[in-house]
Amino acid sequence: LQKRDGELCPKEMFEGKQLAFIRARPKLMGTSKDPKFNFRRCGQSGIRISDLLPNLQTCADEMCFIRTLHTDQFNHAPAQMFMQTGFERFGRPSLGAWTNYGLGSMNKDLPGFVVMVTGQYPGAGNSIFGSGFLPSVYQGIEFRGKGDPVLFLSNPKGVDSAARKRVVDAVNKLNREQLQGVGDPEIATRISQYEMAYRMQSSVPELKDLTTESTKTLEAYGAKVGGSGFSNNCLLARRMVERGVRFVQLFDQGWDHHSGLQGSLPNKCKQVDQPIGALIKDLKERGLLDETLVVWSAEFGRTPMAQGTGRDHHKEAFTVWMAGGGVKPGHVHGRTDELGYGIADRPVHVNDFNATLLHLLGLDHEKLTYRSLGLDQRLTGVEEHHVVREVLA
Template sequence: MNPIEQFNQLQTRRQFFAKGKHLLGGAALASLMGNSLAGKAFASPVPDVRMPHFPAKAKRVIYLHMVGGPSQMDLFDYKPKMDEWYDKDLPESIRKGQRLTTMTSGQTRFPIAPTKYKFTQRGECGMWMNETLLPYLGQKADEICWMKSLHTEAINHEPAIAAMQTGNEITGRPCLGSWASYGLGSENENLPAFVVLVAIPSNREQEQAISSRLWSSGYLPGKHAGVSFRSSGDPILYINNPDGVPTAIRKRTIDGLNRLNKLNFEAIGDPETHTRIQQYEMAFKMQASVPELTDLSSESEATFKLYGEEARKPGSFANTALMARRLAERGVRFVQVYHNNWDHHSNVNARMPSQCKDVDQPCFALLEDLKQRGMLDDTLVIWGGEFGRTIYSQGGLSKDNYGRDHHPRCFTMWMAGGGSRSGQIYGETDDFSYNITKDPIHIRDFHATVLKLMGFDHNKFSVKYQGLDQKLTGVEEAHVIDDLLA
């Protein structure tokens, strides 16, 4: 919807009649000019509804983003032939002149660093997985849709994570969660449609900066921006009343602010003023809903056994996964989870175990929990980072320690539930996990596929902004990957 249509729909009775003082003259002119002019001048604006283009299989989404770029060859992309290549240089025929980051561009050698971990095939689908670090997740191999051939153009974190979240390397566009909120709306009047949770990793050696730029609504109305819940203290800043201020006075304050905003809206008609009114009202409703949401005392011991004892610790990934389920069952459409410290430029052997311990059992538990509650069929769970890692070691190489640089040419992600095809293994890479050899998935294709699961045609799901029909998938060609759909 363009801004003029949006303004027309939000205008008040007073604004309508203020504009109507010239209608009689306009009607007379139209009668002289013919019916074609009258039809164009007085056509009804397009209603602000976004009916799905297809039956939605995913009514809600939980997106688990591993910030930094997980190493695909240490987790999911098994390359046993690399054992023979230990400390040998990556062939130029494989690298093919690919640009490097400044962290390895000065290296004279690119020594191959095979994974140190044992792999085994899991499930009937035969997915090769790290047996040592992912024992829990391996039990869900046949319920997961594996994507081993994601690729992107971005080679550094800031543009890469922006592209993965918003479809564009330049920040300021609406993210996937905002598009979901815009398209699906809300199922709970007392909670936002889009919530962000930031988990604290147990190892904090090399975290990447993340901020609200990643859950911005961009050019969509402000109410579709993500609402970030904090891991300690009040879940949301100022959610509780100040000392000495009872709820009744807080309500009178909110009502007074809303009356002032309504007067401003009637005089100017700015749609963002309407958004501000809605946000104040939502904030007041959340004073009652959020404390109940974050109180885990109602959860059974069986639930904490499923997620692990870390689930009792606010801010842990296990606690965040449990909170994601609680948000989803209360009607929140999109829950975005960030887990940091997957940027393994060094010390892979020491850091990978702690990262996987953080997420392995909770990811298994989240899928099992949703399944037991009958929610997995219409809840899409996504796991992945912004790019992959290189098979060659950054800096020195020893059997006890190695590092991996950024690698955008191929990386692995997975999704489960929500209409995705369980047990599917899609895409292949070469023996070096460096280039895609079969069924590539650009991140635009990934976004188009996720939108399809939510019921939207990515080519038609757009917003008029700056003279263009803006889309999550941008202006370049994108394809729905039908083999990923159940």
């Protein structure tokens, strides 16, 4: 690709293909000639990682790369839905909700599935961490970066915790009477949510209090006491894992570089490289990495062809990486063609990837089902999908 930078792309890479914004036959686009964009072999495994990610380079021997993921969707919202729920349309449970349903919670004072967002909200909205047709008790609970992490967590002015507890007890007494009368599982969800919300008045402030972290740890992540952003969210993710939260999902927006790639990409890499590297190392030092699966993925890749000064959406092939949680460390699965456009060896469909993630979490994607609309529904749908066993430790 670097050698053919600036050439018109082969016709078979453009004609009849689904592209989001490229309309005329584009030119191939290699990586920048700026040395900071170089890739180098890292660790004993020799995995190639960009110099834009120096902290991740030091984690290469903990990481497992899949180079050949492919998806059915090429626009953000449906691709996000497809990646997170196995379907491109609304109404399906997310991976986090399926996990919460399958494994249950380990901490009665915190949600089993927590979501934190930095940057612009995902295009598909909160459906990508919703519960779909599963009971809503399994949906992701969003923690905000500023103010109360959960809306209405603090007591209203003039109301103390004892008074609020009496209100919760009174409301839930009525809810239980209604539940006995109609048997609607959503009423049971409402009862548990009221009770969880009350307990979170003490558990969430303790969780978010970073004054208990050492200066060394804060500096490693680039986090700040009372701050917000991706660095703080990575540190909070580790604190949640320690406290038994089953599924923590961080969304970081701002990677859609249709133009200005040479300036924008280094900035985004700088924002995430330090905290992600710190998270992997911190989990390992605390003995948590073996039982915690860290996953980094987008909803699709980017084209090897130029779209102005950036790259377009690309569904044919992209890379994801994992660390810990039973994956083979220092391993690369599959390879693309010489231009990075298509898959040359060992393709992995999004739902093969989802089946693999469930397997690593101790769940069988074919047996984890929920009856809805007359069918035993599952994350990976009715089509045949397989666990990628080559990436398992």
